[in-house]
Amino acid sequence: MLTYEPGDSPAHGLDPRAKLAVQFGLAIAVFADPTARGFAVGGAVALAALAAGRLSPLRVVRTYWAVFLFLAVGPLLGGVALGEPWFRVGPAVESLRSVARVVPVVFVGAVYVRTTPVRETRAAIQRVVPGKVGRLFGVGVGLVFRLFPVVLADLRATRRAVHARAGGRRPLRDRVRRILTRGLQRSFLRADRLALALRARCFAWNPTLPALAFRRRDYPVAALGVALAAWPLVVYLPGRFIPVA
Template identity: 55%
Template sequence: MTLAYEPGDSVAHRLDPRTKLAVQVGFAVAAFAHTTPRGLVVATGIAAVVLAAASTSPVDSLLEVRYALPFLVAGPAVAALTLGPPWVALSEASGPALASYRVLLVLVVSTAYVRTTPVRDSRAAIQRTIPGRTGRLLGVGVALVFRFLPVLLADLRGARTAMRARLGTERPLVERMRIVAAAGVGRAFGRADRLGLALRARCFAWNPTLPALHLSRLDGPALLVAGGLLAWAAV
């Protein structure tokens, strides 16, 4: 699976991208403001509603962010280790575990946005929300990341598959990691060069004609949800 836009007719697909950005920002602020188990339980319920509105399975969302999971697990695991008896203190891992889970919820909600919003709509939402050259720069950056990241992930999967086909699984773990990383970095630089050439060949526009954005009746309740999340974070 790749973290990219998928056409559909869900509630989230029909929302204005600016509304979806507002909900995502509100959720992130609320999740970082309420770090207690009770607050994270409420945030989990909100995340489930967001995924349902986007017709996205929680399992699919977790698969999309699986590359971040080892880092989220490593934090609590390291915090639980001590230099003396009892060697493992689970009480020390509770805080980092809640923080990791909070980040995981934010990532899961972000997958719902990416899978329901075309790249051009995201760029239009950013450039029309943030005025001037700053908005154009952020819009271009977001568009390139959304288009480039799935390609890079596919390259890494291709390198790993090729290594396995050549009995690379019999090599030590460190060597396997080095081979995949080197192949991924090499392909990333090659794709970056081709991307720059393609942008010049197509007379890349700094301020192109972007799609029109319109708020609908569905955006009203969603904006209320975004406002409610920000108010909850301020309480």
């Protein structure tokens, strides 16, 4: 599981709001333009983000292998037919175009997670979304970033324990049931301990968060995010650009 790792890469030094702008802008751009042009733009942004964060794409694939496996199965299932010719290329290609749009977003999101501390993410969200709604979103994102890796580690530990006790000889359904049951028990236990810890530390809705300030290098990145978000205007503007087929 990718988590924040301190470093001196260019992406580490960027304001989280600028990185969020690129991430959301890229998602809008690739879903608005599912053509070769849109895929080229998304791929270029993803490669630039990986280089800026000094993150290997192989590491992202190994970490999110389940996501990529799910995306890879989609086109195969999309082309399956219940009669002759049993597999249709057209629907499979259309499904491939749909799932391919997710890949650059996953890569850019992985770079963001690795290069942005959780406190800065919460600070960015609470500054972008005002009021109690922003505080609620900030708290939720912070808790997810902190607890999700722990929950995955618990599941892996439970799986190793089951296999250490000759669980590999048991039926697959029994193994899955044991791992999920124990995983849920440990997750609820961690949630109870988290609630107790928050009360013991006088949890505040408005804590002192890191100060965020745009610097000169943040403006081009934020401008890129705005340009990507405006990409649908370029795609669908009639009379001047070619619309999506």
